[in-house]
Amino acid sequence: MNLSSQLHETAKASANKPAYYFLDKVTTYAELDGAITRFASGLEKLGVKKGDHIALLLGNSPHFVISLYGALRLGATVIPINPIYTADEIGYILTNGDVKTVIALDLAIPLAEEMHTHLPKVEHYVFCETGLSDFEQTNLENLPVFSKMKSFTSVVASGDVSFQDPKLDDDEVALILYTSGTTGKPKGAMLTHKNLYSNAKDVGDYLKMNNNDRVITALPMFHVFCLTVALNAPLLSGATMLIVPKFSPKEVFRLTKEYKATVFAGVPTMYNFLFQYHEGNPEDLQTFRLCISGGASMPVALLKNFEKKFNVIVSEGYGLSEASPVTCFNPLDRPRKPGSIGTSILNVQNKIVNELGEKAPAGEVGELIVQGPNVMKGYYKMPEETHASIRNGWLYTGDLARTDEEGYFYIVDRKKDLIIVGGYNVYPREVEEVFYNHPDIVEVAVLGVPDPNQGEAVKSYVVSKNPNLTENQLLEYCKEHLAKYKIPSSVEFLDELPKNTTGKILRRALKSQIKQKVNQ
Incomplete structure (x- = not known):
């Protein structure tokens, strides 16, 4: 079975059931x-x-x-x-x-x-x-x-x-998702029909999604989080999507009230905007049975405040493009643990290992690795990167995590230097490559800094050979070469960047310098 054939079967069994609403127009299966x-x-x-x-x-x-x-x-x-x-x-x-x-x-x-x-x-x-x-x-x-x-x-x-x-065939490639890499060039994660179908079905089953659900589809459809959780899983379950062309708190409240939405999936930034929306009436969201958060860790304070204001439970999960993407979710039949990404979903195994590849005991920090029918086939035309990421059938995520005694997983730190802006991954090297193409830039380092609305923002530290070069000029230059969410929020000029003995720029040392400057 695959996504397309299953949808065809659903259409035969429930021909007049609404598949989605878009701009208040209904389309049946x-x-x-x-x-x-x-x-x-x-x-x-x-x-x-x-x-x-x-x-x-x-x-x-x-x-x-x-x-x-x-x-x-x-x-x-x-x-x-x-x-x-x-x-x-x-x-x-x-x-x-x-x-x-x-x-x-x-x-x-x-x-x-x-x-x-x-x-x-x-x-x-x-x-x-x-x-x-x-x-x-x-x-x-x-x-x-x-x-x-x-x-x-x-x-x-x-x-x-x-x-x-x-x-x-199950192992034929259905989707290639390009995800930014540390080399500065995106890598294409090859997901098979089996990968997509199994993850959508397992997520739908885990979340008890059914044909009575009405799912707010406000996450970007081109993003794997939406693809699986708010598009494929609902369609596999015979549910109805309420498609939002572009996220806005006003539209989410309107659709939920008018169509009695039952499921909402979003990144922490969306929850923050919904929480801050002054015209939002808590009663308008009373039909929600499930709120799902992913893409980045939700601040515990925001999670608790949102739940208290709207009287709903927000369940956090974890995933990555290479795993189609979901591997963990907070269980619905047990107490949700704030700050945790939950437990392994159906048919997927998560494990924490040390540097030797041995399973780490509860409480010990190690690398999170994943195994299951959702793990990608590999990176398109990148056999070396594939071999480095998938070893003995396990996908090495690069994320540091730990478990507690009850088997709940906790992300301790993200992949080295990764910046998450409103749920989107931004790798510093990708932004730095753009700066290095500018004729006046000698050196550059890109870091993530806290942002009250997006979670994190991109900030660049540059060394320039042109004393007349301005921050606005560089930001305008970035707009020509980078997507909006990758553009730095600010550029700071420095005389030099910290390096090791081989001349490698040390981002962590730069972070320490900045922290010391702030504390002075």
């Missing part, structure tokens, strides 16, 4: 399944084949759901990409990921025109109509990329509902 089949058929008629790589540059919308499941039904491999990435970031993923078809909002037409000459492997651009694009049809016909362009509507319309999907 039968309607969704039909659109998915026609889209898969339409792609095939374009020449897209089983195994081809398809990139999605889409926000939260029916377009994303239909494109994802339509591509999977055809047997293609899907590569979701954050649509706010810059041309440089998108171009790297499209090239490294050997993408042949791009599905994007029509707002991205100028970006396609700018990039298409550098992307000879891309054969088709399918644009989803928003009605917000400035481009008229006559303008499009004059663009060199026009010959490769199709509209989403036309692809669906050309499809045949009698389309027969090919046989899909």
Whole structure:
């Protein structure tokens, strides 16, 4: 069984059951399944084949759901990409990921025109109509990329509902998720049909998700947290999604009150905004039976304040892209422990090991490793990195953790130097690479600093050979090369950065210097 075939079975059994609401318009499972089949058929008629790589540059919308499941039904491999990435970031993923078809909002037409000459492997651009694009049809016909362009509507319309999907093996790659690496270049985690299906089913079962649930889908669909917990798991369970195009506290409160939502999944930043929303009425969230937090550790004070104000329980979990992503969750049938990521979910085993790979006793800090049907196949075209991450069937997460006597896991520290901005991972090296491409920068170090709204923010410390270079100039430069959440909140100029005897910049020493300066 896989995600697409299971959805097809649900549509046959519950044809008129609402699959989702979007902008207050309802779509049934039968309607969704039909659109998915026609889209898969339409792609095939374009020449897209089983195994081809398809990139999605889409926000939260029916377009994303239909494109994802339509591509999977055809047997293609899907590569979701954050649509706010810059041309440089998108171009790297499209090239490294050997993408042949791009599905994007029509707002991205100028970006396609700018990039298409550098992307000879891309054969088709399918644009989803928003009605917000400035481009008229006559303008499009004059663009060199026009010959490769199709509209989403036309692809669906050309499809045949009698389309027969090919046989899909469990170990075939269904999704490639690009996750930032310490080398500064994103790595593509290959997730198979078995990985995605097993994690969505196990998460749904663990959270007791059912066809009476109405799930707020406000997390970005291109992010693996949303993909599994707020999209795939609900659809596997026959639940109804309440799709939020872009997170806003006002919309979450409105949808919850109007449609009696039962499940909300978000990162700590979202919970903070909901808690701080002055017009939020606690009674509006009374239908929630479950609130899920992930993506970053939630401050215990926020967790307790949110629960007290809205009279709900927030359950924290843990996951990573390489594990599809969920490995741990706080149990629903036992007391939730604030600060803990919970226990291993169904069919997944978590373990803490020391430097020798031996299991660490309760209370001892070691590396968290994971084993289960959710663990990725490997990194795309990166065999050495794959071998380093997966050893003897165990995925080494790089996160330091411990367990208590009852088997609850606690993350002690994140991967070295990782910065989490509003639930999104930012690796310093990736930002530093951008600075090093600036002609006036000699050295740079990027650190995470506390931020009351996003949890953490990016801050850069630079050594420049140009005394007239300003902070604003560097920030404007970053806007051209980095997604918004990766852009530093501030830049501080220093005469030199701390280094070891080999000349390596020492971030930890820099952190200590900054801390000492603050305490003086």
